Amino acid sequence: MSGEETRILGFTLGMAALAMVAIVPPGLALAWLLARRAFPGKAVIETLVALPLVMPPVATGLFLLRLFGRRSALGRFVHDRLDLDVIFTWRGVLLAMAVMSLPLFVRSARVAFEEVPHRLEQVARTLGAAPARVFATITLPLAARGLTAGLLLAFARALGEFGATIVVAGNIPGRTQTSALAIYQLIQLGRDDAALRLCLAAAVLAFVALFTSERLLARSRA
C-alpha cells in the first residue's frame, strides 16, 4: 500500500465519518417520528426517505447537482454570500455520502425504536419524566445497539459511494477522490495491481463494518 493509497483511504474514512455525524441528528428525528408518531403523509415521507436506496445513484447525483449547482438559487446563495462551493469540492463528497447513506440509517433506526417496549416509555411518563428525558434515558439506551448497527451499515454504504459522488464532487485527485473513484481511475490507467490493493482495503473495511453491525443486531435481538 503506497502513501498515496493510504491517504486516499484516510480521506474516504474521514469523509464517511463526517457524513455519519451529519446524518445522525436528522436520521434520529426522522426514525423516531416514523416509529412513534402517526401523521398525515407519513407513507409519502417514508417512501421519499427510502428513495435514494433504489434510485440510480447518478440520478440522485444529478438531483443534488441541480440543487447545489451555481445556477440554482441555493447554490448561488452559498456561492455568493458564503463564498463556498459545494460542487467539485469535498463538501460535495460529504453531501453525496450523507444523502446516499441516510436511508439505511433511518430504516435501521426506525426498527430499533419500534423494538423498544412502548410500555416502558409510558411508565416513565406517568412517573413524571418529560418527553425529552424519556427519550434520553429510556428510548435511546434501549435502542442503542440497533442504532449503532444502523449507523455502521450506513457508514459502510458511504465508504463505497460512487455514482452520486462522481456527479456532485467530480473525481479530483487529492481533493475529492475517494477510494471508489480512485479504483475507477486506476482501472482506466490500466494499473490493476493498485486498483486491486484499494479494492482489498475497501473490502476489509466494509467487512468489519458489516460484521460488527450484524453482531450488534444479533445481540440486541437475543
Place this chain on the structure above:
Amino acid sequence: MKRIFLSFALGAGFAVLAFPSAAVEINVSAAASLTDALQEIAHAYEATSPDRIVLNLGASSLLARQIEEGAPADLFLSADEAKMDSLAKNKLLLAGTRKSVLGNTLVVVVPLDSKLKIAAPADLASSSIRALALAEPQTVPAGIYAKEYLQKVGLWRKVIDRVVPTENVRAALAAVESGNADAGIVYKTDAEISKKVRVAYAVSEAEGPTITYPFAALAGSRHVEEARRFLAYLCSPPALDVFRRYGFLVITGPAATP
C-alpha cells in the same frame, strides 16, 4: 474446387438476397468528441445499408481499455494516436486498416453568461477561475492535449490546483455549461455544438498540440466485411462533409474501397 466455391458464393448471395434482414450490428467504439457527427453519419449509413451501427461513446482511454480486455468492438475511432499505438502493439488492430482521418483544435470556453475576461493564456492563471474543467489529463486524450498545451505556455503548475478532471471531454463541456466550472478546455468541435458556452479564445496552432483521430478496424471483429464497409464510408465524401460541418479538420482524402 472452383465450382464448389462458386456455388457457395452464389448460395451466400441468394441467402443475402432472400434474407435482407440478416443484418449485422457493427459495434463502433468512438471518442466522445465524435458523438454528434457520428450519430448523424450512422443514421445516414443505416438508410443505405441493412447493417445497424451501435455506438459506444466515451473517453478513448476507457474504450481502448475495454478493447484490450476483449470487449466486442468492430471499429475503434480514437481521439489520439497513443491509444491506437497501444492497441497496435498488442496486435488488436486489423492489419492495414488504420488511418488518421480527422484533426481538431483546442479552445478555451466559459459559460455563456460569464463575466470573466479571458482572452489570452495568462488569464487562465487568474484567481477568479476557481474550477478549470479538463478531461482527465493522464488518460483521456482531450485532457492530455489540454495539459500539453498548458505546459507549453508554462501555466500547468499555476492552474493544477484548480483543475477539475472529468470523465471525458463532453463532461468537461457540461461542467462549463452548468456554470459549475468557471472555464474549460475542450475541442473546438465541442464548443461549436453547445449553445450554453462561448469561446473565450482559440488555442493557436503554434501553441496547441497536433490533434489527430485515427480510425481502425479491430482484429477481434466478427463482422470484418461489414466493419470495413462502414470504415470506408466514414472516409467517403458524404461522411467527411458531416465531420467538416461539425468543425473537424479533414486530414485525409477519400479512401479507396477496400
